[in-house]
Amino acid sequence: MATFRKRGDYQWQAIVRKAGFDTVYATFDTKKEAETWAMETELSMGKNRYTNKDDVPTMAAALEKYLAEVTPHKSLHSQKSEHKFAKVISASPLGQKKLSDITPNLIITWAMNLHTEKGNSGNTIRLYCALISHLYTIARDTWRMRDLDNPIAAAKPSLPRSSTGRERRLDKDAGECGLLMALLPYPYSHMAALALETAMRREEIFEITVEHLHVTERFIHLPKTKNRSKRDVPLSPAAIAIVEDILQALDDHDAQRHQKTRRHQHLPDKGGCPTSATMSRRKKRIWSTPETVDAITQMFGKYTAETICEDLNFHDLRHEAVSRLFENTDLDAMEIARISGHKTWSQLSRYSHLRTDRLADRLAGKKR
Numbered sequence: 001m002a003t004f005r006k007r008g009d010y011q012w013q014a015i016v017r018k019a020g021f022d023t024v025y026a027t028f029d030t031k032k033e034a035e036t037w038a039m040e041t042e043l044s045m046g047k048n049r050y051t052n053k054d055d056v057p058t059m060a061a062a063l064e065k066y067l068a069e070v071t072p073h074k075s076l077h078s079q080k081s082e083h084k085f086a087k088v089i090s091a092s093p094l095g096q097k098k099l100s101d102i103t104p105n106l107i108i109t110w111a112m113n114l115h116t117e118k119g120n121s122g123n124t125i126r127l128y129c130a131l132i133s134h135l136y137t138i139a140r141d142t143w144r145m146r147d148l149d150n151p152i153a154a155a156k157p158s159l160p161r162s163s164t165g166r167e168r169r170l171d172k173d174a175g176e177c178g179l180l181m182a183l184l185p186y187p188y189s190h191m192a193a194l195a196l197e198t199a200m201r202r203e204e205i206f207e208i209t210v211e212h213l214h215v216t217e218r219f220i221h222l223p224k225t226k227n228r229s230k231r232d233v234p235l236s237p238a239a240i241a242i243v244e245d246i247l248q249a250l251d252d253h254d255a256q257r258h259q260k261t262r263r264h265q266h267l268p269d270k271g272g273c274p275t276s277a278t279m280s281r282r283k284k285r286i287w288s289t290p291e292t293v294d295a296i297t298q299m300f301g302k303y304t305a306e307t308i309c310e311d312l313n314f315h316d317l318r319h320e321a322v323s324r325l326f327e328n329t330d331l332d333a334m335e336i337a338r339i340s341g342h343k344t345w346s347q348l349s350r351y352s353h354l355r356t357d358r359l360a361d362r363l364a365g366k367k368r
Helices: 031-046 059-069 076-091 104-116 122-141 151-158 176-183 188-198 202-206 237-264 275-281 294-304 316-328 333-340 345-349 356-363
Strands: 002-007 011-016 024-028 219-222 231-234
Touching: 002 031, 011 031, 024 031, 059 076, 059 122, 076 122, 104 122, 104 151, 122 151, 176 188, 176 294, 188 202, 188 237, 188 294, 188 316, 202 294, 316 333, 333 345
Parallel strands: none
Antiparallel strands: 002 011, 011 024, 219 231
């Protein structure tokens, strides 16, 4: 029911209370306006335009629903990340609170605890909050909880800041590129080399299949990328040589496996692979190992430990590749973004760390 009270000499306040709903207030210049608003609000509550607070799920329950309905439509990498983030959020004090009860102050307190007590970086906290924010968007737009307020927007200015990003480049004078290739065994050496030549992401390299390689046409087709769009990555002569090496290694691996299988079955070796295997080969990843994308990072760290490359990570190679495209080619920013898959100039600029001496050479009239 609605109640009204006069506020001062010129205003009226309407208060609407209904079982199962939060109390709502509004102030008007006349009592007639207050009565009209109250009547419309009560009708809206009756037609479920307001969210019954008894129907609002907890953060943990909402995340479970989100993971079941929304996450499966994202890339495999994003799915894995969201499941990991959701597990942390659900286990936190936010997990047992209803979405309608989570305020910006609660978000700030939780985020600061992650930062100070758990040692999470500002960027990691940003990713947690991005998931929560999108959860509220889905709850409002898809699950019809239209009067839910997203607490992330108000909390954002007070959250720990993300770092400015890494600027690690391979030291040419120290011969880090050659050393890196010598340290890494196959297939990690070729993964790193391909990253340097193409600026592809770790996940994109990991998921390449034989059918996505177009060596004659000099490109690799990526049917699905981090930003959920497809992309064709052109191949330099050096990249083509790397790809041909990888295909040869795949052929050798398949031949050895075929021979081993025939010996185990006591069958005569007729040479070549079965037709069914040949047909399915196009669907195979070009790497026989590793089995997971995270293993690339783990092995990269293992083989570079206790060397001058130990502070280098695999993603730094993408930064290096983009920077080299600016420094060593005449491609413009739009062409480089087409290769790297960046959608905006601000994204692309975060990946290009141009050497000062090269810029000084350009100012002196030296060509790339």
